[in-house]
Amino acid sequence: MMNLGTITIEMVVGFFALFFLTKILGKTQLSQLTPFDFISALILGELVGNAMYDPDVHIWMILFAISVWGVLMFSLEILTQKSMKFRKVLEGSPSIVIRKGIMDRKQMQKNKIDINQLQNLIRQKGYFSMREIDYAILETNGSISVLPKSDNQPVTRQDLNLPQQKTTLPVTLIMDGTIIYDNLSTAGIDEDWLMNELRNKNIHSAKNVFYAEWKQDEELLVMKEN
Template identity: 50%
Template structure:
């Protein structure tokens, strides 16, 4: 029981100190954290959590650690604000993942981003097909900003008083040179059909396809590998 009071005091002090530190450093939202901010948050939390169960560490030590780390964070933020050249190193840089409707495979590999992850982020931006996207930019906080092709931008069919069309979900049939057999079956198509559709677009083999997407009522959307000379 005698250990409860020190833990209580350390917890309250750590909470207040972290709260004030966040207020001083800025109002960055959790969804806007850069990799550097994320590391800083982990370390600050670890400093307080570790101190709670270390009998040799008290309020003075916690306060000093938070002050020291907070000072380094403040200096770093000041440097990035004053010297723009340091932002790329400390905060990262946005990456263009889709340009002119084409997937940039090199940028995806550099950011450890696969097709499934990209599709998930695009759907969160109301882009349910890669065909709809003119540009997609992977931001430094891990989110994706999307600019749709003009065909898929507002106004909507309702704005133009047009007859509504049935919603159609796109299916990925080829990903990085491999056929997604479950999706091909879901689309009620065969391997022969897929090969014929690829040949119509002058693609000789599935292995030459980086990405292929099928939507009912539309032609097969194919992005072949871009061979650099």
Template identity: 45%
Template sequence: MNEFISICVELSVGLFALLLLTKVMGRASLSESTPFDFISMIVVGDFVSDAIYDPQTHVFKVIFTILFWGILIYLIDIITLKYHQSRGFFESQPALIINKGQIDREIMKKNRVDMNHLQMLLRDRDIFSLREIEFAILEPNGKISVLRKSEYEQTKRKDLKLANQAVSLPITLISDGTIIEKNLRLIGKTEAWLIDELKRHSVDEPDQIMVAEWRNEDGLFIQRIRS
């Protein structure tokens, strides 16, 4: 019985101590975790769980563990606020992944982002076509910030009293130089048709293409692999 009471006390203390620690870390860490914040919370959670289920560990060790770790995090926050140069070590840096409409393949490789992942991040921002983007920045929290091209800025058609138009979902036909055959079949096209379309854009081989997508409203959009 005493063992169960001890577990309940340690769990309660651990819970409130972790809540206090998240308050100290600030709202930014709660809303958008950086890799450093993520690692910090995993380490603290692991410390607390080990302390709670180790019969040799007293509740004061739980408090000490969280308190000491919280002090370390607080000190690091102060260092990064006062000394700008230290941020590169403790925090990830934003990466310009699309610059003036061009995808930077080297930046993608450096950040281990492939085309499928990039497109998923863009869809999460309600952007379904790469042709709409002027600049895109991969943030330290893993999300992407986007500046659209001026012609794709979000103005509602009803604001301009324009007639409605049909909207179709862009289909990726080539990704990282590889033809996606199932997507060709989805739009009722063949590989021979795609090769002809590439030749019209002065492209000899699909492996020269970073991404190619099809949309019914405005046809084929391609972006070459930058040499």
């Protein structure tokens, strides 16, 4: 039977090894995972999990298994970036399941998706009738992209002949009572300006602020701690 100390050491080593492997392979959201990515993650987890509780497997074996799998995954990532053909084989390609308002039965059968599933995906995009859709594309990760018919598209400033407005990103200045100084520099303001704005709102310490957000030409958004 394995010693608890040995299990602990192997868990810690496995944890950090997986952490660094994830950093090396890059950031991918769960919604962006391809079927191959998902299966690879399961297999890697099984390799580490089984190795931890096998008394015949040592730490260096865990590191070796993670390293080999990491090299294979990294090599595949490089190949998919360099080769369009290999990328198509590994990741697949998007499929147009609705074309000019008409469902493409062949593409739906090819991608193993029925009408109920298609309706569900379209409702998640905020459209509740097929007559609203001009094109729908089933992406390689299983999500769907929708182009509604012109009558159902949202109105833009250009449609109303309104002048363009400069787009600016909001910047978080305070989170959980802590001032984020890097973001102050990003916004082009300083701590004195921030504290003055807080005092104008009858707040005398950043610790009393749960969340504060700055956006150019708009009032500072402040949410107090409960």
